[in-house]
Amino acid sequence: MKYWLVKSEPDVWSWDDxxxxxxxxxxxxxxxxxxxxNNLKAMSKGDRCLFYHSNKERAVVGIVEVVKEFYPDPxxxxxxxxxxxxxxxxxxxxxxxxxxxxxxxxxxxxxxxxQPRLSVMPVDAKSFKQIIRMSx
DNA sequence: GCCAACGTTGGC
DNA sequence: GCCAACGTTGGC
Numbered sequence: 636m637k638y639w640l641v642k643s644e645p646d647v648w649s650w651d652d653x654x655x656x657x658x659x660x661x662x663x664x665x666x667x668x669x670x671x672x673n674n675l676k677a678m679s680k681g682d683r684c685l686f687y688h689s690n691k692e693r694a695v696v697g698i699v700e701v702v703k704e705f706y707p708d709p710x711x712x713x714x715x716x717x718x719x720x721x722x723x724x725x726x727x728x729x730x731x732x733x734x735x736x737x738x739x740x741x742x743x744x745x746x747x748x749x750q751p752r753l754s755v756m757p758v759d760a761k762s763f764k765q766i767i768r769m770s771x
Numbered sequence: 772g773c774c775a776a777c778g779t780t781g782g783c
Numbered sequence: 784g785c786c787a788a789c790g791t792t793g794g795c
Contacts, residue, residue, distance in 0.1 A: 644781090668780095668790070689781060733782080752780050752789065 638763040639674065639684040640747055641699070641721070642754040650686055650696045650726065659723035663755075664708050671755040672716050676705045684721060685758060685766060687747070694730035695766055699723055727770035735769060 641663060643649065653661060666672055678684075678701045686697040703720035711717070736742050742765075743749075746756035758766075 642781090670790095693782075750789095751782065754780085 637677070637679060637682045638758045638760055639678060639682060640687055640695070640756050640758045641684045642687045642689045644690050645688045645692055646690070649688065650723075653686065653697070653699065653721075653723045654726075656723075660702055660720055662708075662718045663721050664710060664718035666718065666755060667711070667716055668754065671753055674755040674757060675717065675719055677757075678704060678719050680704055683724065683763070685763065686723075688730075692730070693733040695727060695732075695736075695770070696730045697723060697726040698767075727767070729771045731766050731769045736766070739765075739769075741765065 645651075648661075653659060663675070666675055680701055680703070682701045684699050684701065685695045686699050687695050699721040701719055702722045705717050705719055707714065708716050708718045733747070736745065737748055742762060745758065745762055746753055747758075750756065
């Protein structure tokens with residue numbers, strides 16, 4: 636199993652919205668960046684993703700699971716980009732903030748820290764587990 | 772194919 | 784709300 640982190644602006648699509656969706660499942664669409672799109676393509680069914688709120692909150696708030704692998708996004712006129720389907724698994728007991736992550740030297744290599752503008756990124760298993768541990 | 776101009780993202 | 788970083792676009 637691989638691990639990832641996906642970003643969303645909570646004003647646009649929040650963890651709460653994800654949980655209220657039918658079957659807690661939705662399309663992770665709207666990604667219009669080549670690198671992020673490549674990461675979406677590399678996802679496999681069953682992979683877990685940290686759900687991160689950008690902007691005001693800046694914290695990992697929950698975990699989602701990939702339930703459908705990459706397929707074309709009909710909303711993309713260029714035909715270059717696609718999406719995956721994700722399902723809410725569970726919320727973090729306590730959100731893990733960007734501040735906490737940046738304060739931890741073990742996360743220096745994390746794409747979240749190194750590439751602040753990337754919206755879909757891989758997370759190694761160790762870091763994934765550590766973030767879960769930090770959430771309580 | 773290069774690069775300047777421009778737009779967008781996201782942390783602060 | 785500002786601005787730095789960076790991706791994309793379009794003229795040449």
